[in-house]
Amino acid sequence: MTHEKPIDASVTGGGAAEPGLSKDELALAIRVSTEEVFSTMLGLDLAVGEVYVAKDSVEPSSGVVSIVGFAGPWVGSGSLYCSGPFACKIASFFLQEQFAAVNEDVLDSVAELTNMIIGNVKTHLENRLGAMGLSTPTVIYGRNFQTRSVRNQEWTVVPFTLDGDRMCVQMCIMPNPDETHQTKRAGFPIPHVLSI
Numbered sequence: 514m515t516h517e518k519p520i521d522a523s524v525t526g527g528g529a530a531e532p533g534l535s536k537d538e539l540a541l542a543i544r545v546s547t548e549e550v551f552s553t554m555l556g557l558d559l560a561v562g563e564v565y566v567a568k569d570s571v572e573p574s575s576g577v578v579s580i581v582g583f584a585g586p587w588v589g590s591g592s593l594y595c596s597g598p599f600a601c602k603i604a605s606f607f608l609q610e611q612f613a614a615v616n617e618d619v620l621d622s623v624a625e626l627t628n629m630i631i632g633n634v635k636t637h638l639e640n641r642l643g644a645m646g647l648s649t650p651t652v653i654y655g656r657n658f659q660t661r662s663v664r665n666q667e668w669t670v671v672p673f674t675l676d677g678d679r680m681c682v683q684m685c686i687m688p689n690p691d692e693t694h695q696t697k698r699a700g701f702p703i704p705h706v707l708s709i
Contacts, residue, residue: 533642534587536669539634539684540564543591543671546633547682550626551673555606559680562672567683575656576600577615579627583635585645589666589686591631593623597654599678615654624650630682638686 544561551557577600580592595603601612604622612619627650635645653660670683 533688534638534686536566536667539638539669539686540671542634542637543630543669543682543684546630546637547671547673549633550629551603554626554629555603557603557606557675559673559675562674562679564669564671567668567670574658577620577623577652577654578660579623579650579652580660581627581631581650582648583631583645583686584648584689586643586689587638587645587686588689589684591627591634591682591684592660593627593630593680593682594660595623595680596678599675599680600654602675602678603680620652620654624652627652631684634684 544564548559548561551559576594576596578592578594580590582588582590597615600615600619600623603626604610604612604619607622607626608618610618628647632647635647639645666685666687668683668685670681672679672681674680
């Protein structure tokens with residue numbers, strides 16, 4: 514069951530998700546990054562809906578979902594989900610070619626747009642939270658499915674619409690419980706050599 518509560522994405526500082534990052538700041542970063550990518554890469558202006566917090570990531574029951582993970586001092590996931598026809602529409606603008614049905618090119622386009630959006634959010638957040646790595650997107654297309662995070666976390670969800678079609682970009686982020694607070698040196702670890 515999804516528990517939703519609205520938040521105001523235009524305000525920063527309220528509704529703390531974790532020390533150092535508020536839900537409002539995360540929502541604002543998602544909104545700005547999504548609008549930037551759609552405007553620059555697709556020449557499209559999206560209408561933003563009311564931002565909310567969901568307990569589980571369960572909205573899609575069919576359509577296209579693209580998921581990207583990130584790790585570092587903070588860890589989490591970001592995703593974009595939409596209907597198949599909406600995925601075809603954005604792929605058509607992205608690749609300058611018409612798509613009537615979801616195929617490999619459509620899925621690759623959604624994955625690339627997700628990578629750009631979540632990558633931009635990550636870059637924005639790194640100024641405050643430290644360097645994070647980004648995974649390769651995973652794309653799922655089908656009917657009667659749900660996506661869930663193994664950990665029971667809250668997702669900040671930013672809905673968008675374009676010509677009546679809905680798309681959501683959401684993120685779940687938290688401090689890395691495995692991250693030690695030791696200063697680490699950049700680069701590859703030095704191997705330990707045992708002399709016998």
